[in-house]
Structures are given as C-alpha cells and as structure tokens.
Amino acid sequence: MPEIKVTPLGAGQDVGRSCILVSIGGKNIMLDCGMHMGYNDDRRFPDFSYITQQGRLTEFLDCVIISHFHLDHCGALPYMSEMVGYDGPIYMTHPTKAICPILLEDFRKITVDKKGETNFFTSQMIKDCMKKVIPLNLHQTVQVDDELEIKAYYAGHVLGAAMVQIKVGSESVVYTGDYNMTPDRHLGAAWIDKCRPDILISESTYATTIRDSKRCRERDFLKKVHETVERGGKVLIPVFALGRAQELCILLETFWERMNMKAPIYFSTGLTEKANHYYKLFITWTNQKIRKTFVQRNMFEFKHIKAFDRSYIDNPGPMVVFATPGMLHAGLSLQIFRKWAGNEKNMIIMPGYCVQGTIGHKILNGQKKLELENRQTLEVKLQVEYMSFSAHADAKGIMQLIRMAEPRNMLLVHGEAKKMEFLKDKIEQEFSINCFMPANGETSTVATNPSVPVDISLNLLKREMALGGPLPDPKKPRTMHGTLIMKDNCVSSLIFFSDFGCPWLEHQLRFTCRVQLQDAHSDSDTHIRIYTHLKSVLKGYTIQHLPDGTVMVESIVIKVSSSPEEPNTKVLLLSWSYQDEDLGSFLSTLLKKGLPAALSSM
Amino acid sequence: MYEISSDENEFEDWFIESLKIYSNIHEYQLEHPTRVIEWTGEKNVCVAGYNLSKNEILELLLPLKLFADDNQGLCAERDFKVVHGGFTDGSIHCLKHIPGTRCVVTNDGSSSKLQVWDVGGDDCDVIKKTGDIHLKTASLDKGVKIDSPLTGNASVLHGSQVNDIQLTELTSGTPLYTLGTDIPDVLSSLRFVSGSVFLACSVNGDVYVGDTRSPSYLQKSPAGGREGNHWCMGVRADSSLPEPSSCSVARLSSSCQAVVSDLRNLKSPVCQAQLNVQRKTTSDEFLIVTWAPALDNCLAVSGFDGMVQIYNTASWRPELMEFQPIFIHRGHMMSDAHFDTSSSVVTTHVWHPSRPWTVLSAAGDGSVHVWDWVDNTTASSKSLA
Numbered sequence: 001m002p003e004i005k006v007t008p009l010g011a012g013q014d015v016g017r018s019c020i021l022v023s024i025g026g027k028n029i030m031l032d033c034g035m036h037m038g039y040n041d042d043r044r045f046p047d048f049s050y051i052t053q054q055g056r057l058t059e060f061l062d063c064v065i066i067s068h069f070h071l072d073h074c075g076a077l078p079y080m081s082e083m084v085g086y087d088g089p090i091y092m093t094h095p096t097k098a099i100c101p102i103l104l105e106d107f108r109k110i111t112v113d114k115k116g117e118t119n120f121f122t123s124q125m126i127k128d129c130m131k132k133v134i135p136l137n138l139h140q141t142v143q144v145d146d147e148l149e150i151k152a153y154y155a156g157h158v159l160g161a162a163m164v165q166i167k168v169g170s171e172s173v174v175y176t177g178d179y180n181m182t183p184d185r186h187l188g189a190a191w192i193d194k195c196r197p198d199i200l201i202s203e204s205t206y207a208t209t210i211r212d213s214k215r216c217r218e219r220d221f222l223k224k225v226h227e228t229v230e231r232g233g234k235v236l237i238p239v240f241a242l243g244r245a246q247e248l249c250i251l252l253e254t255f256w257e258r259m260n261m262k263a264p265i266y267f268s269t270g271l272t273e274k275a276n277h278y279y280k281l282f283i284t285w286t287n288q289k290i291r292k293t294f295v296q297r298n299m300f301e302f303k304h305i306k307a308f309d310r311s312y313i314d315n316p317g318p319m320v321v322f323a324t325p326g327m328l329h330a331g332l333s334l335q336i337f338r339k340w341a342g343n344e345k346n347m348i349i350m351p352g353y354c355v356q357g358t359i360g361h362k363i364l365n366g367q368k369k370l371e372l373e374n375r376q377t378l379e380v381k382l383q384v385e386y387m388s389f390s391a392h393a394d395a396k397g398i399m400q401l402i403r404m405a406e407p408r409n410m411l412l413v414h415g416e417a418k419k420m421e422f423l424k425d426k427i428e429q430e431f432s433i434n435c436f437m438p439a440n441g442e443t444s445t446v447a448t449n450p451s452v453p454v455d456i457s458l459n460l461l462k463r464e465m466a467l468g469g470p471l472p473d474p475k476k477p478r479t480m481h482g483t484l485i486m487k488d489n490c491v492s493s494l495i496f497f498s499d500f501g502c503p504w505l506e507h508q509l510r511f512t513c514r515v516q517l518q519d520a521h522s523d524s525d526t527h528i529r530i531y532t533h534l535k536s537v538l539k540g541y542t543i544q545h546l547p548d549g550t551v552m553v554e555s556i557v558i559k560v561s562s563s564p565e566e567p568n569t570k571v572l573l574l575s576w577s578y579q580d581e582d583l584g585s586f587l588s589t590l591l592k593k594g595l596p597a598a599l600s601s602m
Numbered sequence: 603m604y605e606i607s608s609d610e611n612e613f614e615d616w617f618i619e620s621l622k623i624y625s626n627i628h629e630y631q632l633e634h635p636t637r638v639i640e641w642t643g644e645k646n647v648c649v650a651g652y653n654l655s656k657n658e659i660l661e662l663l664l665p666l667k668l669f670a671d672d673n674q675g676l677c678a679e680r681d682f683k684v685v686h687g688g689f690t691d692g693s694i695h696c697l698k699h700i701p702g703t704r705c706v707v708t709n710d711g712s713s714s715k716l717q718v719w720d721v722g723g724d725d726c727d728v729i730k731k732t733g734d735i736h737l738k739t740a741s742l743d744k745g746v747k748i749d750s751p752l753t754g755n756a757s758v759l760h761g762s763q764v765n766d767i768q769l770t771e772l773t774s775g776t777p778l779y780t781l782g783t784d785i786p787d788v789l790s791s792l793r794f795v796s797g798s799v800f801l802a803c804s805v806n807g808d809v810y811v812g813d814t815r816s817p818s819y820l821q822k823s824p825a826g827g828r829e830g831n832h833w834c835m836g837v838r839a840d841s842s843l844p845e846p847s848s849c850s851v852a853r854l855s856s857s858c859q860a861v862v863s864d865l866r867n868l869k870s871p872v873c874q875a876q877l878n879v880q881r882k883t884t885s886d887e888f889l890i891v892t893w894a895p896a897l898d899n900c901l902a903v904s905g906f907d908g909m910v911q912i913y914n915t916a917s918w919r920p921e922l923m924e925f926q927p928i929f930i931h932r933g934h935m936m937s938d939a940h941f942d943t944s945s946s947v948v949t950t951h952v953w954h955p956s957r958p959w960t961v962l963s964a965a966g967d968g969s970v971h972v973w974d975w976v977d978n979t980t981a982s983s984k985s986l987a
Contacts, residue, residue: 213628426689
C-alpha cells in the first residue's frame with residue numbers, strides 16, 4: 001500500500017524546536033529547521049543522523065521548507081546547510097527570506113560574541129545559506145521537480161508565516177507551522193481551501209490551551225503603562241521591528257487620545273528605518289488577496305508618537321519609548337535600560353521571547369543584579385513585565401483549521417501522547433479521521449489511497465475507433481485490463497491491454513518468480529514430485545511433464561534447479577504470461593508451502 | 603476618522619473603565635457554553651456543555667499569572683489549560699465535585715439519573731464515566747439537585763422534590779439517608795452547611811433544614827408570601843467549624859428580591875433588598891445567588907441578564923428597600939465580534955474559595971471570564987497600584 005511517513009526529529013519529550021521529515025511519493029522533504037533555545041550544546045541542533053549517519057544531506061532531501069522566521073523554526077538552517085551540508089533548494093516566503101538572515105545574525109552575535117561559543121555557524125555561512133533560498137508567493141504552485149510541487153498559504157502569526165501544501169501525484173500533506181485562527185490587528189487569521197490533504201501536520205503545543213482574549217492582554221498592557229506614567233515613571237518597550245510593536249503603538253495612540261494623556265511616546269529612529277523596510281514587505285505580502293479583517297492604516301502617521309533622540313533619555317518626567325533591539329542585548333534599548341533600571345518607578349515591558357545570554361533573558365528570570373562588560377553591576381529596581389502578544393491557535397483553532405482543510409488524517413507533533421488522548425478522541429469523533437501523535441524520533445506511517453491518473457495513447461484510440469461499429473456509450477463503461485508497474489511507491493508506467501480477443505495486442509508481459517524449497521531429492525525426482533502434486537491439486541487443468549523435466553500448467557513453466565554447494569536447496573523458477581496471472585500467483589503461493597512428504601511416484 | 607457606532611462607544615467606555623475596576627481580568631471563549639463551574643482544586647475548575655445530545659466535560663487549569671501575586675510581572679501565562687476532558691451523551695445541568703476525591707457527579711436536568719465520573723490524574727487526560735446512579739424520584743422529568751457533605755465518606759445528597767431528598771453512598775449506591783416527608787415541592791437549591799446538616803430551598807421560597815443523622819428531623823421556614831414565582835438560595839457557612847453556629851442564608855426571587863436570614867432563626871429575616879436589575883430574560887433557570895467565602899456581607903447575583911452584580915448586605919435593612927450594587931461585571935455583554943448586548947445571559951458564577959475578590963462567570967455565548975474586582979467602597983479596598 002502506498003504510504004506517507006512523517007518523523008519529527010528530536011528526542012524524548014522536548015519541545016521548543018521544529019524539524020519534521022516527510023517521505024511522500026518517493027520524495028523526502030524537511031519541514032522547518034529550528035534551534036532548541038534551551039540547550040547550550042549540540043542538543044540544540046536537530047539530530048540529522050536520522051537521515052544519514054555521516055556526510056552531506058543533499059542526496060537524501062528533495063527540498064527544505066521553512067514556515068516562518070522564528071528561531072525555533074529556522075535557527076538551525078545555516079548549521080544544516082553549511083556545516084552538515086545541503087545544497088538543494090530551500091523554500092520560504094519573501095518576508096521570511098528578508099527577515100531570517102537578520103535574526104540569524106543577531107542570534108549568532110549573541111551566541112558567539114557574548115557567550116563565546118565555538119561550534120556555531122558564521123556570518124558567511126548565513127549568507128551562503130540564504131543563497132540557496134527560493135522565495136515563495138502565496139497560493140502559487142511551485143514545481144520543485146517533475147513530481148513534487150508545493151504551495152504556500154497564509155498563516156497569520158508573524159509577517160511571512162506560511163502553511164505549506166506538499167503534493168506528489170495525488171498524495172499531499174499540509175504542514176501548518178505556527179498559525180492563528182482569530183484575526184489580530186495587523187496580520188489577520190490563517191486561511192486554507194478545502195484541499196483535503198492526506199495528512200494535516202500541526203503542533204500540539206497549544207492544542208490543549210484556551211487562549212485569553214486579545215482585549216484582556218491589551219488591557220493589561222495599557223493598565224501597566226498607565227500606572228507607570230501616572231506615578232511619573234518611564235516605560236521602556238524593547239522591540240524587534242515595527243510588527244507586533246505597531247499594534248501596541250496603535251493601542252497606545254488610541255488610549256492617549258481617549259484619556260487625553262500628555263506624557264510623550266517615542267520610537268527610536270533605528271526603528272523607523274527597519275519599519276520602512278518592514279512596511280514594504282508587509283504591503284506586498286498582504287496585498288495577495290488576504291482577508292481584510294484587520295485595521296488598515298498608515299503605519300507612520302501617529303499623532304502622539306514621535307521620533308526619539310538619545311538626549312531624551314535623561315529628560316525628567318514620564319514617557320514611553322519603543323526601542324530596538326528586542327532582547328536588550330546591545331544598542332539603544334540597552335543604553336536606555338542602563339539609565340532607567342535603577343528607579344523603581346520605571347517599568348520595562350518585554351513583548352516577546354529573549355534568547356539565553358541576553359539581558360532580556362536574565363531580567364525575565366528575575367535577576368536583580370546584572371554584571372556588565374566593564375565589571376560594573378547594575379541593580380534592577382524597575383518593574384519588569386513579561387507580556388506575550390504572539391498570535392497562536394488553540395484547541396478551538398485546531399478544530400477550525402481541520403474543518404477548513406478537511407484532511408484525511410491528522411498528525412500532531414511535539415506532544416505527550418498520554419496528555420493528548422482527549423484531543424485525539426475529539427478529532428476522531430468529530431471528523432471520523434485518524435489522529436497520529438508520533439513522539440520525537442518516532443515515525444508515523446499513514447496509508448493512502450492515491451488515485452492513478454490514466455492517459456490513453458493516440459494510436460490505441462485511433463485503432464479503437466477504426467474498429468467501427470456504434471460509438472461507445474458514455475453511460476456504459478468498458479472494462480480494460482492493464483498492468484501498473486510501480487517502483488519505490490511511484491507509478492513508473494501503466495500498460496494497457498484491451499479485453500479479450502483483441503487482434504492488435506502488442507505487448508507481451510511475462511512474470512517470473514523464484515521459490516526456494518528444502519528438498520533432498522534429485523532435480524528430476526523433484527520435477528516428478530511437483531508434477532504429481534499439481535496433478536492431484538489442480539484437476540481440470542492441462543498439466544504436462546516435458547521430456548527435459550519441466551512441468552507445465554497451461555502456459556506456466558516450472559523448472560527446478562539446484563546449486564552443487566547446496567544440493568538440498570532447490571530453486572523453482574516459475575514463469576507465466578499476463579493472461580495466466582491468476583493461476584501463476586496461485587501456483588507460486590502453493591509451491592511456497594512446500595511439497596507433501598509422502599508422494600507416491602508414478 | 604470613521605464613524606463609531608454607539609455600541610462601539612459603549613464597549614470602549616467599558617474597556618477604559620476596566621483598567622480601574624478590575625485588578626485582573628481574563629476572558630475565554632469555549633466552543634460550547636457551560637452552565638456549571640465547579641472547583642476541583644485550588645486552581646482547577648470543571649465546566650460542561652448543555653446541548654441536548656453530545657457534550658464535553660472539561661477540567662481547566664486557571665492561568666498561572668493569576669496566582670503569581672508578587673511575581674505576576676514575570677509570568678506571561680494567561681491561558682486556560684485543558685488538563686482533562688471527556689464526552690457525555692447528554693446535557694449537563696448540574697455538576698458537583700466530591701471533596702477529597704477526583705470524582706464528580708452530574709445530572710442532565712431532565713431525568714433522575716446521576717452520572718459518576720473519574721476526572722483522572724497525571725497519567726491520562728481523559729475524564730471517564732465510572733457509573734450511573736438510578737434514583738427513585740417522585741418526578742421523572744425534573745432535574746436533580748446535588749450536593750456533597752463537607753466531610754465524611756464519599757456520598758452525594760440529591761433530590762428533585764423535597765420528598766425525595768436522599769443521601770447515597772457513592773461507591774455502592776446504597777442509600778444512607780432518606781428524608782421522611784411527603785412534601786412535593788420542587789427543589790431549586792440543596793446545600794450542606796456541615797458534615798450532616800443541610801438546607802433545601804424549594805422553588806416557592808420555603809427553606810428546609812435537615813440532618814442526615816436523623817431522617818425525621820425537618821424544620822421548615824416559609825418564604826412568607828413574598829413576591830416572586832421562583833426562588834433560589836445561597837448559603838455561606840464557616841466550613842472550618844464542625845457544627846454551623848451561624849450561617850447566612852440568602853434567598854433570591856425571580857422578581858429581583860433578596861432576603862437574608864441566619865440559620866439560627868430562619869423565620870425572621872435579618873434584612874432584605876429590592877435589587878436594581880432590569881430583567882432581560884424570562885427564564886428563571888439560571889438564577890443564582892452566592893456569598894463571597896472570604897469577604898463579609900458580600901453577595902453576588904446573576905441569571906437575569908448578561909451581568910453579575912455584587913451587593914454589600916451590611917447596609918441592608920429589615921424593611922424592603924432598593925439598593926445599588928457595589929460592583930457590576932458587564933464583560934459578557936461586551937462582545938467584541940458583534941457588539942450584541944441583548945442576548946447573552948450569564949448562566950452561572952462562582953467565587954474562588956480563598957482569594958477574596960476572584961470570581962468566575964460564564965454566559966450563554968460560551969464565554970467564561972475570570973476576574974478580580976476592585977472594591978472601591980470600603981476603606982480597606984485593594985488599590986490599583
């Protein structure tokens with residue numbers, strides 16, 4: 001039976017890194033290539049030894065697809081392509097291709113320069129890796145080769161995030177990456193058509209949560225900012241680029257307007273440059289017929305938000321500042337932080353994940369004293385707030401997505417099976433489909449029922465029509481016999497025969513089969529024994545024992561041979577033509593069972 | 603600027619106001635609405651659907667951020683976690699946790715059968731039914747009210763009418779106590795106040811006191827001709843005492859009257875009030891009145907409309923007068939998607955057993971809210987900072 005195999009790479013129960021292998025129709029695809037942010041050693045990389053024990057991956061993979069720019073989905077890509085070795089195509093959307101290298105370089109700098117690690121990719125490797133990237137547009141089918149095609153769908157979540165459909169022949173798989181089903185202000189919600197893939201692959205991490213509403217998260221953010229400003233404090237919000245930050249800006253602007261607030265709000269100029277870049281990506285990306293459910297406004301026309309100047313850091317009184325970089329590991333946001341950390345009236349709001357080794361990571365772990373490069377210590381007295389604004393699907397969202405795509409099977413990665421049984425039952429009950437939950441390193445095999453598209457040659461058609469007679473009735477199908485030749489689960493050719501009595505049969509097809517028997521008799525005795533056995537079993541068939549020893553049943557030929565080294569092992573060679581296929585199969589199965597011991601010779 | 607409708611204005615007003623009136627608020631959307639919220643642990647609640655056919659029972663873990671208190675800033679975890687889930691073939695109108703066990707008992711509101719469930723431990727996330735208890739009830743089509751003694755062996759008190767109140771042992775199904783009376787009044791609430799003393803409130807407002815140690819004991823306190831077709835009851839007992847020396851009993855009527863009595867003298871109410879409610883629904887099935895377990899004189903009512911109202915009874919008087927609530931939770935009326943303020947009715951609400959101002963509420967649109975309200979009226983109120 002044809003089948004699709006899915007293996008999430010990784011070990012045990014660890015979540016926090018995505019790298020999934022899919023084998024479909026003879027093709028091997030790697031979905032995402034994430035870094036595990038919790039480890040400092042080689043465990044943070046996916047374990048590629050599953051693919052091959054040593055050497056490059058190029059010949060084992062047909063392509064690599066990256067769903068979005070978060071490091072737990074793309075962080076190990078340069079390691080995989082340049083240090084392990086892969087020269088094939090890497091697919092991702094345009095915004096992902098633009099943003100990935102920036103994040104990877106930041107990440108590399110922190111890991112190598114700040115933490116002093118050695119087994120890590122270099123700046124040049126990031127560049128070389130990105131040269132292998134082929135960008136994808138939404139809803140556009142891309143031919144990876146003659147048989148493999150892929151298509152990207154909108155996932156929401158972050159700029160450029162995509163869900164991907166992978167198709168070989170009539171078999172297909174959809175991988176969701178990270179996505180959200182409730183629209184948020186600037187990115188909207190994921191969407192896919194009723195593509196009915198054989199398997200829908202999704203993360204199980206959020207499958208058992210029910211998300212707090214967006215408005216409560218926003219309320220909390222406004223409340224914290226408002227409280228700080230009211231007591232005369234300053235609020236620092238380190239951000240990566242004007243993406244999620246844009247939502248917060250719109251929020252603050254509306255609130256400031258409504259409450260007639262006077263305190264100034266700034267964003268740093270570095271942010272403006274990045275924002276321009278981001279804005280261009282954003283416009284071209286979302287112009288592709290995305291649902292327009294989110295607020296459309298010019299990202300830069302804020303009444304209350306102004307450009308920041310370094311000299312304002314020491315200005316007295318309350319203010320709110322958006323500054324890069326997002327993890328406080330360098331630059332302006334760190335500079336501001338150092339000035340403001342010592343005052344308990346101030347606040348820092350971290351809107352996202354911070355990599356280990358950064359100051360952001362340390363203060364989110366509650367560290368109150370920081371050691372800086374110049375041996376100075378910094379006391380952290382300001383209020384630290386960790387707020388997550390990232391848009392993720394939850395239990396309800398997964399059900400919605402399944403309803404949209406109508407997959408034949410569901411597969412959830414990165415979950416503990418015993419903690420997911422309820423969800424599995426729910427999916428199986430509501431949709432009557434199987435739900436697979438492979439552990440990391442474990443392969444799930446999903447049987448498929450591919451349809452085989454059939455063409456007919458022009459000659460055959462012409463000859464058929466030349467036979468004359470009435471035109472065929474489309475309501476009365478005519479049976480034709482044919483043979484499907486498959487290799488490695490791929491259809492390599494289909495040969496047609498017409499029904500009986502057709503004068504222009506051109507192809508001859510013979511099957512051969514070897515059956516091994518343990519038999520101590522001589523070859524010629526074995527021939528006789530076979531003849532006798534078949535004569536008693538197959539009554540009504542023409543069975544002959546030819547002078548050279550060969551036994552024939554109808555047109556099926558059975559010949560016995562043995563090698564001098566192993567006289568007790570006989571090899572029966574069976575050969576039959578296409579027309580006697582049924583009988584031939586029957587005989588081979590029968591003879592595999594061996595010959596009865598007591599056979600009277602005739 | 604684009605035109606803002608008055609609905610959006612109302613929502614914005616509430617949103618801005620919410621910064622001051624709640625210290626925390628979380629809002630969730632279940633796939634299907636629930637009319638039960640039952641504590642199964644300090645941080646866990648059970649909810650369940652009430653569709654006519656298939657439903658889910660879920661055990662949810664409350665957001666960790668709520669409990670982080672001093673470290674709230676560092677905890678970003680705001681979501682509910684579904685820790686256990688199961689399926690039922692019928693509706694769930696009543697769900698009760700049996701203290702000291704991982705067991706809950708449910709009833710579908712229209713039959714005399716109780717279902718017993720094992721919510722499950724760490725090794726499996728499926729809630730499984732472990733059995734049914736078929737009851738001999740006087741009325742076969744009314745739902746059954748359930749409660750469980752505060753101490754003692756696992757048993758469940760149930761009844762649909764006063765004359766079929768019974769205490770059944772959970773594992774064996776053996777009846778341990780039957781109330782010997784022929785009063786056919788339909789029950790609206792059943793509540794233990796100790797390991798053996800319980801109160802039963804009938805729909806017409808009469809309150810009965812019974813004791814599972816003596817089947818013949820029954821004390822009746824009539825509602826005394828007060829207005830309202832449908833009454834329900836809320837009880838505040840000091841569960842740390844073995845025998846309830848004092849226990850506040852509140853009765854709520856469908857005409858929005860609340861009557862407060864003391865267990866020691868149920869016949870003469872301590873105080874009463876006409877509540878400031880504009881009824882939006884004609885159904886009485888979701889009416890509920892509760893006492894705050896960790897605050898004095900604090901009463902919450904819901905089921906008239908899309909709000910939960912909190913009253914302070916300390917200022918109430920023996921004669922009937924109108925009083926204003928000290929807090930109103932309007933969140934269920936403020937629907938983001940449609941700004942539809944008319945249809946959603948609050949189906950139930952509960953207080954956290956120990957956190958003084960934490961309340962959970964659910965509504966007919968599937969929303970479940972967890973909120974810490976700010977008491978601006980008393981001197982010792984929590985401030986915003």
